[in-house]
Structures are given as structure tokens and as C-alpha cells.
Amino acid sequence: MSDLYVLEVLGENTEGEEISFSYCGIQDGLTYIQPFIQNQLLDSNITVKRRYIIQTFELTTYLAENKDDLIVISTNKEQVYKHFPEDCFIMPFRIHQIVDTSKGIEKVLSSMSKREVKRHSKQKEKYKLDFYTTNEDKHFFDFYNRMHKPTMKSRYDGLARSVEINKAYEEIFKKGLLFIITENGVPVSGSVSQIDEENKVLNARLIGVLNGDDRYRYIGAQNHVYHSILEWACRDHRIDQVDFQGCEPFLTKGTFQYKKRFATEAILPPNHLNDKRLLVKANFNKQGIKDFLFNNPVMLVDKDDKLGVGYFYDVREPRLDIPYHSPGFLFERMIRME
Structure with missing residues (x-):
């Protein structure tokens, strides 16, 4: 029972x-x-x-x-x-949305809409967007407190849903890496991902923009997180699939419609749900x-x-x-x- x-x-x-x-x-x-x-x-x-x-x-x-x-x-x-x-x-x-990265970035880009690829290219050039990865503890805590936490508060307010900082550090960051997006060399957004080497999956988990400021979504810094993860995963021999995580099973969910632009495939959650x-x-x-x-x-x-x-x-x-x-x-x- x-x-x-x-x-x-x-x-x-x-x-x-x-x-x-x-x-x-x-x-x-x-x-x-x-x-x-x-x-x-x-x-x-x-x-x-x-x-x-x-x-x-x-x-x-x-x-x-x-x-x-x-x-x-x-x-x-x-x-x-x-x-x-x-x-x-x-x-x-729930469903999860995944991308097969085993065939390389050109295959992934060809599966995306031409509009998304073109928009990203223009934003990347206009705002000098770039990315790097890091495993430094200081970078994780800066990301969590200055990007992820404010973004969740701004987006969900009293219904903010996330992973507690110490749990995120131990169970996600220490088993994966942090992506940092820069605008003209200054960190403005990021995402921490966990790597499941046994199943060759990168689980993209927590995301955020600096101070939860909508400007960074507007200029494409949050969008650049997804492109950067895919680009990196396609180059890493340990990864065959990126899991952009889940959403509630309604077509009007903004996260579903947003992630769909990255040529994702819908699957049942590969977890207890x-x-x-x-x-x-x-x-x-x-x-x-x-x-x-x-x-x-x-x-x-x-x-x-x-x-x-x-x-x-x-x-x-x-x-x-x-x-x-x-x-x-x-x-x-x-x-x-x-």
C-alpha cells in the first residue's frame, strides 16, 4: 500500500x-x-x-x-x-526532452529549425556571447547564488522549485560540470549539469541568468546555454545524449515549447516517475x-x-x-x- x-x-x-x-x-x-x-x-x-x-x-x-x-x-x-x-x-x-548528440553538432543543427539556428548566430555575434566550462567550487557557489537562485525567485516567486544548494553541489556539480555563458567576457548566465557516464547522458539541471535579469534572456544568454551544452556534448566522447529534463504534460507549458526548438525528442522520464x-x-x-x-x-x-x-x-x-x-x-x- x-x-x-x-x-x-x-x-x-x-x-x-x-x-x-x-x-x-x-x-x-x-x-x-x-x-x-x-x-x-x-x-x-x-x-x-x-x-x-x-x-x-x-x-x-x-x-x-x-x-x-x-x-x-x-x-x-x-x-x-x-x-x-x-x-x-x-x-x-511528466515528460523529458532529450537530444541525441552521438552523430555530432552538424547533425543536431540540421535537425533544429533554420529560424532558431539563424537567431542564435545573430545574437551570439551581436552580444559577443561565448562559453566555458568549470569544475571550481567558487564558480558553482557564485552561479547558484547570483544566477540560479534569483532566476528561480523571479520566475516562480512563492512556487520556486529547485534543488537545495548543498544537495546541488554534491549530487549534480561534483558529478558533472558548470557551463558559464559570457557577454563580452563577463559571466551573465549558466547551467550546472550532471554526467551519467554509465549511460553516456548529460543531465542539464539548474539554469540561471545574472540577478534573474530578463535582459539576459532577451539578448539570448539563456538560449546560448542550450546551444553551448549541445556543442560541448557533441565533442565529448563520454556523451551520446543530452537530457534537458522535464515538464508537466500540457502543450501550453512554456518550457516544453521552448526546449522543442532544440530538436528535442519527448520521452517518459528515465527516473522514478x-x-x-x-x-x-x-x-x-x-x-x-x-x-x-x-x-x-x-x-x-x-x-x-x-x-x-x-x-x-x-x-x-x-x-x-x-x-x-x-x-x-x-x-x-x-x-x-x-
Whole structure:
């Protein structure tokens, strides 16, 4: 048996419609899944109805008795399919985005969009962007305190998600290296990566720009981090793959759309979340639920662990203007909300 954490909330969307939303699942979902959905779904007068814990054997009863407008259950694949009602759909808990670097940088660049390659080249020349790698402790702590930490605060504020500094030092930096991006020779952004030599993977982990200043994103210094990692990995015989890490399984996630420009392939997470799934039950009689799903197409996964995407429609045509096209997605579903 394992604990499933339940958080039931009630609030109103931007149209003033009252909507109830329940998350029930592994604790990781309270950090990744529940906040994203709640922020997209509810706008005001948000209250917590109940917070409690159930066991996996109670899921059937929980699903049958829960009448909330949106119910999201996260647990392992076996349990999800055991409790899978016909009126639900199944999503991966997260995805990762990887790049094959084994065939060299020219192959990687040819897989990227011409627009991305051209934009990067112009920014690199205009702002004199360059990079170097380092294993010096001082450089790591400077990066963490002056770049990574301010960037996370600026980007996520109270929901800042990161790795504690000493853990990052021991488990990431000391097992990898730090990339520093310079503008005219001055460090302005960076990223610390862990190297998995056994599997020939570079795990790109923490990133940041100096003081969290948006200017460095504007001039392409953050973007240059990704290009630099790929360039370096393609030259290093220990590395066949770069893992740019994960995101929640919604096509509207900015990190997903951003990393897609680097010719990434979507995969299930190569970690403890690999077999975790989201079971979603939606009340299509609520306009707010329909609007949320219509505007936030999802990533799907089938019984054979193949990834796909799901677009929702009613009298409105599905939001095909929100793209997903990248290697790794093998099917597409149009889901009528009725």
C-alpha cells in the first residue's frame, strides 16, 4: 500500500463560474501537477475544502463518490489501468526532452529549425556571447547564488522549485560540470549539469541568468546555454545524449515549447516517475472545465507507453495552433467534450 495525498479546492474562474478541483496522488504531484492546473483553472475565491490521505485500495470508492468538476489521480500505471473508467483519459505524469548528440553538432543543427539556428548566430555575434566550462567550487557557489537562485525567485516567486544548494553541489556539480555563458567576457548566465557516464547522458539541471535579469534572456544568454551544452556534448566522447529534463504534460507549458526548438525528442522520464500516470475525469457540463481543456491540450500515453497528444473541441475547432510536433509523439486524438 502507498499513501495518496488528496487536495480538494473550490474557486471561481475568470468568468466567475464556481469550479471544484480534486488532486489525489503521489506527493510529487502537489509540487508539479496540482499547482499548474489550479493556476490555469481557478482565478479567485480559492478555498481548500479538504486535505487528507487515502490508500491505493480506496481509489475505486474515491472515484465513485467524488463529484468534483475535475478529478486528477496520479499513481503508478498498474493502479491507473485497474481503476480506468471509460469517461477518463490517461496522461504521463511528466515528460523529458532529450537530444541525441552521438552523430555530432552538424547533425543536431540540421535537425533544429533554420529560424532558431539563424537567431542564435545573430545574437551570439551581436552580444559577443561565448562559453566555458568549470569544475571550481567558487564558480558553482557564485552561479547558484547570483544566477540560479534569483532566476528561480523571479520566475516562480512563492512556487520556486529547485534543488537545495548543498544537495546541488554534491549530487549534480561534483558529478558533472558548470557551463558559464559570457557577454563580452563577463559571466551573465549558466547551467550546472550532471554526467551519467554509465549511460553516456548529460543531465542539464539548474539554469540561471545574472540577478534573474530578463535582459539576459532577451539578448539570448539563456538560449546560448542550450546551444553551448549541445556543442560541448557533441565533442565529448563520454556523451551520446543530452537530457534537458522535464515538464508537466500540457502543450501550453512554456518550457516544453521552448526546449522543442532544440530538436528535442519527448520521452517518459528515465527516473522514478517513469511508470507514474495521471487519470483525469472531467465534467464537460461545466463551461470552465471545457475552456480549460480547450485552451490546454494535453500529452497522452497508451498502454504500450507510447506518447501522443490530445486536443479538445466542442462547437469550437480544436486549438491546433498550439503545436507539439517533435520526435517522440506517435499519435494524435481529437476529444469531443460532451
